[in-house]
Amino acid sequence: xxxxxxxxxxxxxxxxxxxxxxxxxxxxxxxxxxxxxxxRYLEAHQTELTExxxxxxxxxxxxGNE
Amino acid sequence: MSEAxxxxxxxxxxxxxDALDVLRDMDILRVPVAVWDEASTHQxxxxxxxxxxxxxxPNVSASLQIVAQSLALxxxxxxxxxxxxxxxxxxxxxxxxxxxxxxxxxxxxxxGTIGLLIRAVRRGLRSAPEILSLLRVLPQRSTLHLRSSLLxxxxxxxxxxxxx
Numbered sequence: 413x414x415x416x417x418x419x420x421x422x423x424x425x426x427x428x429x430x431x432x433x434x435x436x437x438x439x440x441x442x443x444x445x446x447x448x449x450x451x452r453y454l455e456a457h458q459t460e461l462t463e464x465x466x467x468x469x470x471x472x473x474x475x476g477n478e
Numbered sequence: 479m480s481e482a483x484x485x486x487x488x489x490x491x492x493x494x495x496d497a498l499d500v501l502r503d504m505d506i507l508r509v510p511v512a513v514w515d516e517a518s519t520h521q522x523x524x525x526x527x528x529x530x531x532x533x534x535x536p537n538v539s540a541s542l543q544i545v546a547q548s549l550a551l552x553x554x555x556x557x558x559x560x561x562x563x564x565x566x567x568x569x570x571x572x573x574x575x576x577x578x579x580x581x582x583x584x585x586x587x588x589x590g591t592i593g594l595l596i597r598a599v600r601r602g603l604r605s606a607p608e609i610l611s612l613l614r615v616l617p618q619r620s621t622l623h624l625r626s627s628l629l630x631x632x633x634x635x636x637x638x639x640x641x642x
Contacts, residue, residue: 451550466632469592
């Protein structure tokens, strides 16, 4: 796996919550937590997302102004 | 000038429907190498559509690598998003929910096969009956999978819209 470094800006309260999870040992580091959160979000919302995007496409197809 | 970056989904699905012509009013159609290769494997006739520009993608940014890892994007989606970083005003064409989520988060305009088909009526590229016919045979003629009740709801919405 390729290792990369990036910077993300978090609201202070969210950052504190995340830090508490890492300190408690739920995740080895911030990156692992963010990756897992995104993966779980997508798994949980795949169908919902797909349908939302399809309806967005319908409206864009009908009324887009590009 | 209108320009688009294509992921494999719309390229393959529109080709399966013989409907790549709905892209003909776009001035530049960029296809990353990984997407080109994917289409070459699954739907090579798609690549015969005139105006497709095969583009080698430069280095992928670190932030995009992490997004790709998080969302389990494939190489084609990663290259397409990477190309969008170079052409952020382009329209990103994908049918993949994860790639679309990543694109939305980065502020890109992004749409898929269904939107392109419907847009073709608005742009005068296809008639409404033609597009309704294509959508009705979508499950049989393409590998774009939509829940049947969702497709029926879309058809009802369009029939209502186009017969006003």
